[in-house]
Amino acid sequence: MIRTLIQACALLLLGATLPAHAELKVLATTADWGSLTKELGGDKVNVYVATNALQDVHQVDAKPSLVARARTADLVVANGGDLEIGWLPVLVQESGNAKIKPGSPGYFEATSAVRLLDVPTAVDRSMGDIHPLGNPHIQLDPHNVAAVAKALSARLASIDAANAQYYQARAADFLGRWQQAITRWEAQAAPLKGMTVVAIHTDQRYLCHWLGLNQVATIEPKPGVPPSAGYLLELVTRLSANKPKLILRNAYNDAKAADSLSQKIGVPVVVLPFSVGGTPEAKDLFGLFDDTINRLLAAGK
Amino acid sequence: MGKVPFHLSLAACAAALLPSVTRAASDAEVAALRAEIARVKAEYAERISKLEAMADQLQMSGDTGATAAVDASLAATAPAAPTVAEAGAVPPAEPTAASAQAQNSASAFNPAISLILAGNYANLSNNPDDYAIQGFMPAGDETGPGDRSFNLGESEITIAASIDPYFMGSLTAAISAENEIGVEEAFFRTTALPLGFTIKGGQFFSSIGYLNEMHAHNWDFIDQPLVYQAFFGNQMAVQGLQVKWIAPLDLLLELGVESGNGDYYPGTRLDRNGLNGINAYGHVGGDIGDSIAWRSGLSYVYLDAEDYQFDDTNAAGDVATNAFSGTTKTWIVDAELKWTAQGDPNRRYLKLQGEYMHRSQDGQLGYLDSVASLDGSYSSDQSGWYVQGVYRFLPRWRFGARYDSLDSGDPKIGLVQQGILAPDDFALLMPGTPSRTSLMFDWNPSEFSRLRAQYSWDDASIGPTDEQFFLQYIYSLGAHGAHKF
Numbered sequence: 001m002i003r004t005l006i007q008a009c010a011l012l013l014l015g016a017t018l019p020a021h022a023e024l025k026v027l028a029t030t031a032d033w034g035s036l037t038k039e040l041g042g043d044k045v046n047v048y049v050a051t052n053a054l055q056d057v058h059q060v061d062a063k064p065s066l067v068a069r070a071r072t073a074d075l076v077v078a079n080g081g082d083l084e085i086g087w088l089p090v091l092v093q094e095s096g097n098a099k100i101k102p103g104s105p106g107y108f109e110a111t112s113a114v115r116l117l118d119v120p121t122a123v124d125r126s127m128g129d130i131h132p133l134g135n136p137h138i139q140l141d142p143h144n145v146a147a148v149a150k151a152l153s154a155r156l157a158s159i160d161a162a163n164a165q166y167y168q169a170r171a172a173d174f175l176g177r178w179q180q181a182i183t184r185w186e187a188q189a190a191p192l193k194g195m196t197v198v199a200i201h202t203d204q205r206y207l208c209h210w211l212g213l214n215q216v217a218t219i220e221p222k223p224g225v226p227p228s229a230g231y232l233l234e235l236v237t238r239l240s241a242n243k244p245k246l247i248l249r250n251a252y253n254d255a256k257a258a259d260s261l262s263q264k265i266g267v268p269v270v271v272l273p274f275s276v277g278g279t280p281e282a283k284d285l286f287g288l289f290d291d292t293i294n295r296l297l298a299a300g301k
Numbered sequence: 302m303g304k305v306p307f308h309l310s311l312a313a314c315a316a317a318l319l320p321s322v323t324r325a326a327s328d329a330e331v332a333a334l335r336a337e338i339a340r341v342k343a344e345y346a347e348r349i350s351k352l353e354a355m356a357d358q359l360q361m362s363g364d365t366g367a368t369a370a371v372d373a374s375l376a377a378t379a380p381a382a383p384t385v386a387e388a389g390a391v392p393p394a395e396p397t398a399a400s401a402q403a404q405n406s407a408s409a410f411n412p413a414i415s416l417i418l419a420g421n422y423a424n425l426s427n428n429p430d431d432y433a434i435q436g437f438m439p440a441g442d443e444t445g446p447g448d449r450s451f452n453l454g455e456s457e458i459t460i461a462a463s464i465d466p467y468f469m470g471s472l473t474a475a476i477s478a479e480n481e482i483g484v485e486e487a488f489f490r491t492t493a494l495p496l497g498f499t500i501k502g503g504q505f506f507s508s509i510g511y512l513n514e515m516h517a518h519n520w521d522f523i524d525q526p527l528v529y530q531a532f533f534g535n536q537m538a539v540q541g542l543q544v545k546w547i548a549p550l551d552l553l554l555e556l557g558v559e560s561g562n563g564d565y566y567p568g569t570r571l572d573r574n575g576l577n578g579i580n581a582y583g584h585v586g587g588d589i590g591d592s593i594a595w596r597s598g599l600s601y602v603y604l605d606a607e608d609y610q611f612d613d614t615n616a617a618g619d620v621a622t623n624a625f626s627g628t629t630k631t632w633i634v635d636a637e638l639k640w641t642a643q644g645d646p647n648r649r650y651l652k653l654q655g656e657y658m659h660r661s662q663d664g665q666l667g668y669l670d671s672v673a674s675l676d677g678s679y680s681s682d683q684s685g686w687y688v689q690g691v692y693r694f695l696p697r698w699r700f701g702a703r704y705d706s707l708d709s710g711d712p713k714i715g716l717v718q719q720g721i722l723a724p725d726d727f728a729l730l731m732p733g734t735p736s737r738t739s740l741m742f743d744w745n746p747s748e749f750s751r752l753r754a755q756y757s758w759d760d761a762s763i764g765p766t767d768e769q770f771f772l773q774y775i776y777s778l779g780a781h782g783a784h785k786f
Binding site: 051052054055056059060061062063064065067068069071072082085086087088089090093094095096097098101125128129150153154155157158161162164165168224225226252254 | 336339340342343344346469490492493494495497498499545546547548549550551552553554555584585586587588591594595596639641643644645646647648696697747748749778781782783784785786
């Protein structure tokens, strides 16, 4: 009896002195949001990124390794806007991890912090693989990144309250540097305004919106639908008469379609990183925008 | 220690603890308050940043009226604690942007609905009525190559949604060309259990092996491997419960047990209350580099049958009805490996998979024809396996090959061993080594449609090879599906 009591006392004392928190485990769906989480979370977070910049995040397998990562995650940082609809719901469901259910504090969607462009008024699959919630490829507008950073740092602080001040300080530091960088990028990119471009998919929408690029066509006739020979011919005819300045291709896109259009209409292709890791220079979010603008400026000369 | 009076010891313990308890209590209170303040701060910071983001966006789109409204709701957020819904009530800057937020009717709770349409054209060199997997008890209507000519496949409707914060529910009903509606799966699943546990109940495809859980529209061939047809009548749908646990590791380790009423081949319902049989499985999986994902598993199925009846032909060529009562124990080993170019399955991938099964059956086999009703012992050791590979060589094109092999062993039938009946009184159970080779080619215009051609050389039955040619379509409509690996 006495021994039990003493043991209980000892256990209570021991329990009180144990560290309250280990580092927060984060599963980020894309390299961009993984990179942002690292910026904001520093050494308090352990980030695993589910995809790389050479993958099309629309269609990724719900691999066993990802189920395992979802199981141990304290927080999922997703892009949202249905971008990961083909695989993330399976991961959350299969993981048996109640912390990361949509709607819980452990589930964060970047798109929740911004307004999506191109929300369709009517949806039908005959229009291709359209996103009913709007265009989800928000990361190429740095103002969106800033908005997501604010929301994400607040989320980190709310689920890891013990380190709230740390996250707030890091967010303030990041946003300060980010704002300066935006000013720099906007000054650098001023000559690009109004430049006519052709994209492959509609995933350059936010970049065009931000820099004022004029996207005159997409190589995909409809989102997610590869071009037919007839459509390409029509595109060549249309664009030969009214040549755009550049063809934009993302690192993850197959080179063929863009290259063949480039040859036919004599317009150069510029390969953009699209995501952190897409090019050797795009090591982090700053690198992503530095490199995107440098490549656009170099190719647009 | 025993010499010290109890109350003294208690007092000592209390004295030792008391200061630290009071201090800990006040510290704990302060810490709790701090944490609460931090939480509230963080919550507001998130709300405010959302509203700021909206204001930014609205300003960009130049709608000052809406911006003012956001500013107003931003101001309103600060003193009291109004709901975020106010932000949703902001007049839309662009009519399109509002539609995502303005859902506020009963339909908002409608479950996700998806529909699969499938059908095929079959050209079979042998009469499908004579099809049987030699050496194995017939395992139900779902097996075999199906009928000749044009066939409407099963139209599959899935309706699924969260039920409340603790459960989700899902129904998959199959409507057959014979105007019958069958329940493929109808289950609830927990969504809020701690420690990586999930409980599923109702009717569901068992998680044993690899292919068992997969719905027909996700198969890489038009039909299931022979081993699944012979051992589980295509696939096992358990009516019962499943408990699954995933280990908190960087490698996938998943363990599960299932049990139910046993009313699925090779089991039957039993004349008693309680459970019949148990399924246990474990899966492990992970990555090798960026390009290779793998999974492997071991499963065990124990099921009892009482009077499982099937028709056979006796030596005279007449129909005889056999009935098996006894235990079936099955082991399954499965392995899958998928290579993708740069980890992107959209371009090129190669998926290899194989499963091996072994079962032993022990019990009684009854025999009934127009003259005799007899009963004797029955035992068998049977095995089978398949390997298959599917290669996506262009973004929309896939090619696949599969080889099936079964070994019925030499079933020991008591009535034959005692010399009461002849071996060919059990025509279907006479030893056999069925095999089949299949080639598949499919075209996927989008992720929602698939058109497939398949050619099989099927030696499951006695007699000449059944050469089977199929054309198949599979379309998925409605809610975007998400599939397991």
